[in-house]
Amino acid sequence: MRPVAIIGTGQTNHARCRDDVSQPELVREAASRALDDAGLQPADVDAVILSNMELFEGRALPELWVGEGAFANGKPCMKIATGGTSGTSSCIAGFHQAASGLFDIVLVVGFEKHSEGHTQTGMALTDPFWDRAVASGALGNFALSISQYMAERGVSEEQAARVAVKSRRNAARNPHAHLSDANATIEDVLNSRLLAYPIHLMDMCPQSDGAAAIVVASGDKARKLSAKPAWVKAAATRHEQPYIGDIEQRLLTMRTLRDASRSAYATAGITEPLKQLDLAEIYEPVTYAELAWYEILGFCAEGEAGHLIEAGVTGIDGELPVNPSGGVLSANPVGATGVIRVAEAAAQILGRAGAHQIEGAKTALATGYGVYAWADAVILGSAV
Amino acid sequence: MIREEAIKIPFQYAAGTAGSEFLINLRDHRQLTGSRCSDCERTLAPARAYCPDCGREGLHSVNIGPGAELVSWTIVPDKGVFALVRPDGADTAMLHKLLGPIDDPQPGIRLQVVFREERSGHINDIEGFAIVQENGE
Amino acid sequence: MSERVSVPIEMVQSWRYSSGDSMERFSNGIRHKRIEAVKCGNCQRRYLPPRPVCGNCHLSLTEWVPVSDVGTLEAWTVVYLPFLDGRTGELRDGPYGMGLIRLDGSDTTLNHFLNQNDPAKLAVGMRMRIVWRDELHGAMDDILHFEEVS
Numbered sequence: 018m019r020p021v022a023i024i025g026t027g028q029t030n031h032a033r034c035r036d037d038v039s040q041p042e043l044v045r046e047a048a049s050r051a052l053d054d055a056g057l058q059p060a061d062v063d064a065v066i067l068s069n070m071e072l073f074e075g076r077a078l079p080e081l082w083v084g085e086g087a088f089a090n091g092k093p094c095m096k097i098a099t100g101g102t103s104g105t106s107s108c109i110a111g112f113h114q115a116a117s118g119l120f121d122i123v124l125v126v127g128f129e130k131h132s133e134g135h136t137q138t139g140m141a142l143t144d145p146f147w148d149r150a151v152a153s154g155a156l157g158n159f160a161l162s163i164s165q166y167m168a169e170r171g172v173s174e175e176q177a178a179r180v181a182v183k184s185r186r187n188a189a190r191n192p193h194a195h196l197s198d199a200n201a202t203i204e205d206v207l208n209s210r211l212l213a214y215p216i217h218l219m220d221m222c223p224q225s226d227g228a229a230a231i232v233v234a235s236g237d238k239a240r241k242l243s244a245k246p247a248w249v250k251a252a253a254t255r256h257e258q259p260y261i262g263d264i265e266q267r268l269l270t271m272r273t274l275r276d277a278s279r280s281a282y283a284t285a286g287i288t289e290p291l292k293q294l295d296l297a298e299i300y301e302p303v304t305y306a307e308l309a310w311y312e313i314l315g316f317c318a319e320g321e322a323g324h325l326i327e328a329g330v331t332g333i334d335g336e337l338p339v340n341p342s343g344g345v346l347s348a349n350p351v352g353a354t355g356v357i358r359v360a361e362a363a364a365q366i367l368g369r370a371g372a373h374q375i376e377g378a379k380t381a382l383a384t385g386y387g388v389y390a391w392a393d394a395v396i397l398g399s400a401v
Numbered sequence: 402m403i404r405e406e407a408i409k410i411p412f413q414y415a416a417g418t419a420g421s422e423f424l425i426n427l428r429d430h431r432q433l434t435g436s437r438c439s440d441c442e443r444t445l446a447p448a449r450a451y452c453p454d455c456g457r458e459g460l461h462s463v464n465i466g467p468g469a470e471l472v473s474w475t476i477v478p479d480k481g482v483f484a485l486v487r488p489d490g491a492d493t494a495m496l497h498k499l500l501g502p503i504d505d506p507q508p509g510i511r512l513q514v515v516f517r518e519e520r521s522g523h524i525n526d527i528e529g530f531a532i533v534q535e536n537g538e
Numbered sequence: 539m540s541e542r543v544s545v546p547i548e549m550v551q552s553w554r555y556s557s558g559d560s561m562e563r564f565s566n567g568i569r570h571k572r573i574e575a576v577k578c579g580n581c582q583r584r585y586l587p588p589r590p591v592c593g594n595c596h597l598s599l600t601e602w603v604p605v606s607d608v609g610t611l612e613a614w615t616v617v618y619l620p621f622l623d624g625r626t627g628e629l630r631d632g633p634y635g636m637g638l639i640r641l642d643g644s645d646t647t648l649n650h651f652l653n654q655n656d657p658a659k660l661a662v663g664m665r666m667r668i669v670w671r672d673e674l675h676g677a678m679d680d681i682l683h684f685e686e687v688s
């Protein structure tokens with residue numbers, strides 16, 4: 018397989034409701050910005066991969082409606098759907114297409130318009146024989162797992178609230194973020210509405226309208242087109258059994274994310290993630306998950322995540338900034354969310370992350386999370 | 402064992418920039434709107450924000466119709482006759498209803514758009530396309 | 539910004555699902571308050587819901603084992619936000635307790651309602667028992683909820 022790199026990224030301005038544009042226009046906004054960022058024209062794109070959760074907007078064949086917004090007309094185009102990981106899985110598919118020699122330039126675009134459909138319905142349509150009568154969506158799933166994580170690892174509500182504060186403050190530096198607050202406090206989080214114990218409104222990711230895109234190039238093209246490409250060092254994905262009750266301990270062990278990250282670390286030669294990574298853009302659907310991921314991704318020992326956030330280690334000026342963009346807690350157009358993680362990690366390596374740029378970023382981790390059933394890990398670097 | 406369920410789901414779709422212009426022109430001006438790509442020299446019906454062929458944005462809006470040409474048609478039992486019609490001035494065809502009486506319509510025959518009296522900015526502000534009678538010419 | 543148009547559409551979607559053999563046997567069992575899991579002969583994992591294949595070993599599951607109506611609460615929450623019932627589209631009002639319960643005799647956990655919605659009275663490790671509905675019809679809502687074993 019040949020080396021591949023990301024040479025451009027683009028995002029829409031994510032918001033609760035983008036009814037100023039249609040779905041294809043939203044996709045176009047991100048796709049155009051990514052091509053501009055890469056210095057390419059539509060004709061330069063060899064193939065397109067789209068990412069979206071189709072049940073949410075209730076539209077058959079979403080890739081058909083938005084494809085031409087992503088310059089796909091007359092080109093190879095397909096959609097990938099793996100729940101919340103759809104975006105990272107699509108990026109990984111783009112890496113594979115370029116690495117295999119099949120295409121030189123692949124445009125990956127993820128999008129979601131939660132405002133147009135009914136997200137709760139999409140999430141409630143679980144196994145009709147087993148758990149549809151009780152299913153309470155992503156919120157219920159997370160909340161269930163958190164009680165177990167708190168009991169086992171002693172994480173406090175205040176420590177979780179610190180994750181939300183970090184997210185909202187970082188997002189204040191990111192013009193694309195849906196939610197931001199430079200002055201967010203722990204009290205704001207703890208005083209926000211209780212959705213499902215112990216998750217408060219500010220602990221939980223929002224539902225956003227938005228799209229995000231990356232331009233993937235083969236190594237030869239990347240060298241020609243970019244002074245500082247974001248090289249793909251490793252990419253791994255894992256699938257899991259279907260029912261939440263199948264999965265041993267959920268947040269505590271997260272077999273999918275543990276295995277995907279260990280595999281990616283091994284490929285990229287990372288043995289001490291906290292030291293070797295310059296930043297991470299991780300898929301944290303809820304504050305407590307970010308803490309659990311610190312442990313699963315090897316940023317700290319089991320039971321140490323609460324101390325890590327308290328010590329500011331993962332703050333934007335810390336040893337390993339986690340989600341300098343504000344993360345999923347600040348913008349969550351689900352089909353795009355995984356693409357945003359990869360795009361943000363790439364923008365950091367490209368040196369084009371703006372006010373939330375981590376100086377001299379050379380190695381970055383991006384992860385994806387799709388309920389408990391999927392996890393992806395991508396490592397980008399400044400050298401091949 | 403079989404399980405049957407039914408669920409009601411609400412959606413709210415944004416027509417976007419060009420889509421809104423098209424629908425508002427139906428509502429306020431009884432006018433069909435297309436988009437012209439000056440690079441491809443093609444006019445697309447209905448209006449859209451960018452050219453599907455060359456990717457160009459910022460297409461300019463042009464009035465199309467009210468006359469149109471029948472491209473193809475089919476009868477859907479209990480629902481009516483559906484047709485692809487190419488409004489005059491456009492290079493692409495739109496899907497809508499063909500209004501009766503219909504007696505073996507042939508591709509290429511002339512049509513005329515028919516608007517409803519009550520309009521709300523919806524594709525159904527167009528009642529359909531009626532066959533233009535030749536008046537014994 | 540010039541005027542933008544949005545189009546509301548309400549869709550009624552209907553579905554017709556086949557249970558498959560193993561779920562059919564399970565459903566016929568709970569109509570008589572009998573809970574059975576399938577067991578993998580290789581890894582020994584006992585699965586609820588029953589299914590044709592072990593996801594870990596990729597082997598067919600044919601051995602049935604009895605499962606108790608009593609188990610241990612592995613995880614819990616109280617949901618305050620009204621949540622949509624995926625069977626009907628109607629909102630289910632909060633607050634309601636939910637749990638993941640590992641029934642004695644099963645290695646997977648079952649998610650269901652709890653009769654308790656006070657977080658101060660719920661804890662991981664509690665022993666819980668199924669409360670059955672009066673009228674049983676062979677579906678998961680034959681289980682009304684779980685209550686603490688006193």
Ligand SMILES: [Zn+2]
Binds near residue numbers: 439
């Ligand atoms: Zn054109």
Ligand SMILES: [Zn+2]
Binds near residue numbers: 578579580582592595
């Ligand atoms: Zn097995």
